[in-house]
Amino acid sequence: MEGGSSGSDGGGGGMGKTATWMKLHSPMYDRATRHPFILGISDGSVDLSAFKRWLAQDYIFVREFVPFLASILLKACKHSDDESDMEVLLGGMAALSDELAWFRKEASKWDVNLAGVIPQKANMDYCSFLQSLMLPEVDYAVVITAFWAIETVYQESFSLCLHSSSKTPEELMETCQRWGNTSFGHYCRSLQKIADRCLEKAPSDIIKRAEEAFIRVLEHEINFWNMSFAE
Numbered sequence: 204m205e206g207g208s209s210g211s212d213g214g215g216g217g218m219g220k221t222a223t224w225m226k227l228h229s230p231m232y233d234r235a236t237r238h239p240f241i242l243g244i245s246d247g248s249v250d251l252s253a254f255k256r257w258l259a260q261d262y263i264f265v266r267e268f269v270p271f272l273a274s275i276l277l278k279a280c281k282h283s284d285d286e287s288d289m290e291v292l293l294g295g296m297a298a299l300s301d302e303l304a305w306f307r308k309e310a311s312k313w314d315v316n317l318a319g320v321i322p323q324k325a326n327m328d329y330c331s332f333l334q335s336l337m338l339p340e341v342d343y344a345v346v347i348t349a350f351w352a353i354e355t356v357y358q359e360s361f362s363l364c365l366h367s368s369s370k371t372p373e374e375l376m377e378t379c380q381r382w383g384n385t386s387f388g389h390y391c392r393s394l395q396k397i398a399d400r401c402l403e404k405a406p407s408d409i410i411k412r413a414e415e416a417f418i419r420v421l422e423h424e425i426n427f428w429n430m431s432f433a434e
């Protein structure tokens with residue numbers, strides 16, 4: 204399964220586990236990163252009520268992301284052998300504070316009342332999945348893989364809406380830039396390197412669990428996008 208010679212891993216040597224899994228599960232990966240909701244934004248056909256539903260639901264999700272990232276930070280303190288992991292993760296935590304403020308500002312721009320939002324099933328399922336990963340017994344390699352995948356799906360999806368050929372409506376550009384910008388892309392590559400380094404040293408049962416977590420993230424992301432179409 205190692206295979207590959209160079210390039211897509213971003214590190215030295217052969218292809219990392221994460222790049223291998225992206226290839227192996229590419230049909231599902233593509234369904235998560237090229238969802239009709241995202242394609243609708245990039246071709247300008249998106250229904251703005253779908254966008255508002257996504258915005259409200261994602262605010263709830265990102266709030267749950269704070270304790271999730273805190274649990275990863277805790278595991279990095281205890282188990283990581285590389286001090287720079289902490290810097291990358293702390294940068295992510297700082298960005299979350301800014302992100303939550305952005306959601307409140309964006310919601311008021313679209314007249315979305317965040318206080319009255321009822322979390323939908325796909326969102327609750329995804330948040331429960333995050334909670335299951337927060338348990339202390341879940342290995343650092345598994346949670347950092349899940350975290351990398353969650354961030355990368357958004358990075359890849361929204362960067363599609365920034366391509367020169369896309370027709371993203373002006374009022375949605377800020378949203379697309381938030382996750383599609385190159386510095387967020389750089390952050391995702393840093394997370395990928397951490398995940399690959401941990402997976403390289405991990406025993407086979409942990410590697411198996413990390414791959415499963417990657418697949419579960421893709422499923423949850425697809426269901427999350429689907430939610431924007433539901434009434």
Ligand SMILES: Cc1ncc(CO)c(N)n1
Nearest residue numbers: 261264265353354357427
């Ligand atoms: C559902 C979902 N996945 C990923 C991200 C990226 O942070 C997000 N904000 N929401």
